[in-house]
Amino acid sequence: MTPTPAYGVGDASYRAAGGIDGLRRLVDDFYRLMDQQPAMADLRRLHPADLAPARDKLGCFLSGWLGGPKLFAERYGAIAIPAFHAQWPIDERLAALWLSCMEQAIALQPYSPAFAEYLLSQLRVPAQRIVQASRNRHAAV
Numbered sequence: 001m002t003p004t005p006a007y008g009v010g011d012a013s014y015r016a017a018g019g020i021d022g023l024r025r026l027v028d029d030f031y032r033l034m035d036q037q038p039a040m041a042d043l044r045r046l047h048p049a050d051l052a053p054a055r056d057k058l059g060c061f062l063s064g065w066l067g068g069p070k071l072f073a074e075r076y077g078a079i080a081i082p083a084f085h086a087q088w089p090i091d092e093r094l095a096a097l098w099l100s101c102m103e104q105a106i107a108l109q110p111y112s113p114a115f116a117e118y119l120l121s122q123l124r125v126p127a128q129r130i131v132q133a134s135r136n137r138h139a140a141v
Contacts, residue, residue, distance in 0.1 A: 007118045014068030016115040020059070023066070027059045030105035043097040046088055066119075081126050090134040095127040 007013045017023050031051045034040045047054055060071035061079065072079050102123055106116050 007115060008067075008122070011067040013066040013115070013119070013122075014063065016111065017062070017066055017119070018109070018111075019068065020063055020071070022109065023059050023062045023068075024055075026105055026109055027055050027062070029108045030058070030102055031055055033104050034101050037101070040097055040101055043094055043101065046090075046094070081130060085130040085134060087137075088134060090130050092131055095131045099124060099127055 007016060014023075017026065031054065034044050034047075035051070057072065057076065060075055061081075064070035064072055099120070103120055106119055109116070111119070
């Protein structure tokens with residue numbers, strides 16, 4: 001019996017996500033769902049009409065964040081997710097929409113149930129930090 005990978009250690013999460021190809025599929029499904037679902041309209045409005053740059057940035061970010069190649073830093077430089085997103089008024093409702101859309105996209109992937117649950121739980125952390133950073137910035141203005 002093969003032991004369960006220790007997600008979050010080394011590149012185990014990156015490999016469980018299918019590497020960069022798997023992450024690109026996840027990101028494509030995420031943005032397709034966001035584009036198609038009327039319930040995601042407020043979230044979609046925060047993005048430009050052309051989602052290609054957002055797709056690339058999210059895929060690159062997830063690669064490094066999950067223990068794979070640091071593609072975001074290579075292409076775009078250093079990243080501070082909460083600080084970057086603080087330019088928009090992102091509240092709990094928008095964060096919940098983002099997480100819901102990501103949960104749906106994760107469900108479309110051939111991930112093990114354990115990894116799908118792990119990934120969604122990990123994504124809640126930066127989502128909450130973004131809400132807090134946005135709240136702090138917009139309260140100070």
